[in-house]
Amino acid sequence: GESVGLHLPTLSVQEGDNSIINCAYSNSASDYFIWYKQESGKGPQFIIDIRSNMDKRQGQRVTVLLNKTVKHLSLQIAATQPGDSAVYFCAENVGSGGKLIFGQGTELSVKP
């Protein structure tokens, strides 16, 4: 079946470094993608989204890149801070009914 997955399950970075979290998707018809951050004991928190007619979108300290040719999505976090430590999920919008399929998640650990 269709799936959204991540290349790396864990990522450890030094405080102040940039982080890159990757995601592969297999549904070529998907046209909307979202990145979520989930801290322990909390629900997923919306970070940034991107439509398939774009290849890059920037937010505050975050950038999402979309490569439709290879069905790849990435989240870049600039100047990573300890507060960025969390599990990050990519999610793919499937169909027109609001169905989201989540990737397996990457746990980001920021070392002081």
Added chain:
Amino acid sequence: DTEVTQTPKHLVMGMTNKKSLKCEQHMGHRAMYWYKQKAKKPPELMFVYSYEKLSINESVPSRFSPECPNSSLLNLHLHALQPEDSALYLCASSQGGGLHQPQHFGDGTRLSIL
């Protein structure tokens, strides 16, 4: 703090009990969702309500019964659950009525089945 409020935060129940999970949002969103999340796993969609009507049921067992009394409220009624139903149950909402709208999540109800 999240704008989607879920109660209770924690729930412990036996397999013969009946309980309900509640979700509320006041953002004027017209689509609401229930997800199930097991530990160290991604959320999995259970139900979607669009304009207070059930639009997606992801083949969820009938011991889970959703209800949308109005556009701000979403309930999940539980009956005769199994131990494997222990999980974090997340509610989300989005503007609804179209594509390309992010879903906003509550912090969930952590459910334990004895």
